[in-house]
Amino acid sequence: MDDLHQLREWTGYINTIIDGYKKSRILFTALNADVFEFLETEISAVELAAAAGWSERGAVMLLDGLLAMNLVEKHEGRYQNSPIARECLMAGSAAYQGNILRHNMSAWNAWENLEERVRTGTCAPRAERRTGEALRNFILGMSNIAQLSAREVLETMDLSIYTHLLDLGGGPATYAITFLQAHAQMKATLFDQPEVVDIAREQVASAGLDRRFNYIAGNCLSDSMGNGYDLVFISNLIHSFRDEENGTLIKKAYDALIPGGTLIIKDFIVEDDRSGPPYSLIFALQMLVHTPGGNTYTYHEIQGWTDAAGFGPGKAISLTPQTRMWIAQKPA
Numbered sequence: 084m085d086d087l088h089q090l091r092e093w094t095g096y097i098n099t100i101i102d103g104y105k106k107s108r109i110l111f112t113a114l115n116a117d118v119f120e121f122l123e124t125e126i127s128a129v130e131l132a133a134a135a136g137w138s139e140r141g142a143v144m145l146l147d148g149l150l151a152m153n154l155v156e157k158h159e160g161r162y163q164n165s166p167i168a169r170e171c172l173m174a175g176s177a178a179y180q181g182n183i184l185r186h187n188m189s190a191w192n193a194w195e196n197l198e199e200r201v202r203t204g205t206c207a208p209r210a211e212r213r214t215g216e217a218l219r220n221f222i223l224g225m226s227n228i229a230q231l232s233a234r235e236v237l238e239t240m241d242l243s244i245y246t247h248l249l250d251l252g253g254g255p256a257t258y259a260i261t262f263l264q265a266h267a268q269m270k271a272t273l274f275d276q277p278e279v280v281d282i283a284r285e286q287v288a289s290a291g292l293d294r295r296f297n298y299i300a301g302n303c304l305s306d307s308m309g310n311g312y313d314l315v316f317i318s319n320l321i322h323s324f325r326d327e328e329n330g331t332l333i334k335k336a337y338d339a340l341i342p343g344g345t346l347i348i349k350d351f352i353v354e355d356d357r358s359g360p361p362y363s364l365i366f367a368l369q370m371l372v373h374t375p376g377g378n379t380y381t382y383h384e385i386q387g388w389t390d391a392a393g394f395g396p397g398k399a400i401s402l403t404p405q406t407r408m409w410i411a412q413k414p415a
Contacts (some may be wrong), residue, residue, distance in 0.1 A: 109148045111188045114181060118149070119172040125161040178231060183224030189217060193372050200371045208375050214278070222282045226255040229318065233261035235402045236349070240410075242266055245314040249274060249339060251332075252303055252320040256283040259316075260290045272297040274308045304331055310339045318349040321385070322366065325376035330388045337392040343415035346394060348385060352407040355383045362405035385409045 113119065116135045126134075132142035146162050149155040154168045164173065171180045200206055236242075242262055248271040250259040259271040273283050277300040287296045299309055304324070315336045321329045336346055351363035363379045370377030382399055386409070389397050394411035401407050 106152055107187075109145065109152065110154070110184065111191075112145060113149055113154075114172065114184055114188075118145075119154075119164055119168050120174065122155060122162055122164045122168070123173065125158065125163045127161050131162070178227075180227045182220050183227040185220040186217075186224040189220065190369075190373065197368065197372055204371075205375050206372065218278060219282065222255050222279055225319070226257045226286065229255070229257035230261075232318070232349070232402065232406060233258045235406075236347075236408075237261065237265050239400055239402060239408075240347075242269070242314070245269055245345070247312045247314070248272070249308060249312040249315045249336075251308060251315055251317045251336060253283065253316075253318075254279060255286045256296070257286070258318055259296070260287060260292060262316075263292055263295055264290070270295045270297070272299060272309060272312070274299045274301065274303060276300065276302070303335070304328055308335060308339050311341060312339055313341055313344045314347070315340055315344070316347045316349070319351070321348060321350050322370055322379050323374055323377045326378075326380075326384065328376070329380070329385075330391060333388040333394075334392040337389075337394060337413055340413045342413055344413045346389065346411045346413070348409040349402070349406065351379045351405055352385065352399070352409065353379050353381050355381045357381065360405045366405075382407075382409065 116137070118131065118135065121131055121134055128143040128146050129139055131137070131146065132139045135142065137145075146155060146157075149168075150157050150162070154165055154172070155162045156165050170176050171178045172184075173179065174181060196206070236258070243266055245266070246268055248259055248262060248269055250256060250271055250273045253259055253273040253275055256271075256273050259273055263269050263271055273280065273287075273296065275283065280298045280300045284298065287293055299307075301307070303320075317332075317336065321332070324332065333346070333348075340346065351360075351366050353359065353363045353367075357364065367379040370379065386397055389409070389411040393413065395414055397409050397411035399407060399409055
């Protein structure tokens, strides 16, 4: 092989992969120091160094690293957030991603164990549940992700016929809040662990929807999730569980629905031959690192669960290249 152009393209691609961790660490460092808040208006590296307690040399280098990543702009030696940073990295912005970034930051050390996880095929269950700041970052990080996905669901599906939603494993209630804001006839019950329900209550109160929400706290694999729902929505939950656990979960969802009710499973669903999407294949390794038996699942595997539970034939809908839905109806 002596095609210099092709070899240069391939080696460039490999080096892009190699450099991934460096860019992550630059972003994490900036986020931890509230750099994007300082950069709401133009600021010099000297001024940032004084505000953040950094060396001037380090501040210049970090800001130029952010410049290289298109997260800041530079004019006559002064720096300011780029549009991407303004919309995604400043607290309170329309597409704020800070919480999910902090959650991913906490996974840094766990990924050092990937070789061992691949060798054994599992990891030990957590000795303790997430608590405190780690829990809030995780749950509110789910809201960072869901605030756009929930709108995509509404653009893809007509939910106007439904009146009682079960948001199963609903975390910060972002999906349920968005659905109820769009459909005045709908009420919601959110099911999640007790400490998560507390966070969801805060989000619902902030949205002014307290009167249309109920809550059930418990373990979704073993505790009652109530009944009488005409819509059960399960987002980004099945990847945390083993195959057989998901079979149990889907049967419980079936039992909770009224005849004719609808189940929507939204997750990083992969093709039946596990050829893609790329993000979902890599996310499976996230589950290998963090869970004893989690995975990303194929349409065929999910259909097996819904068929076994008694649902009618399901259908697949794509929201984004990596986010897909499986929709099945309980026979009337």
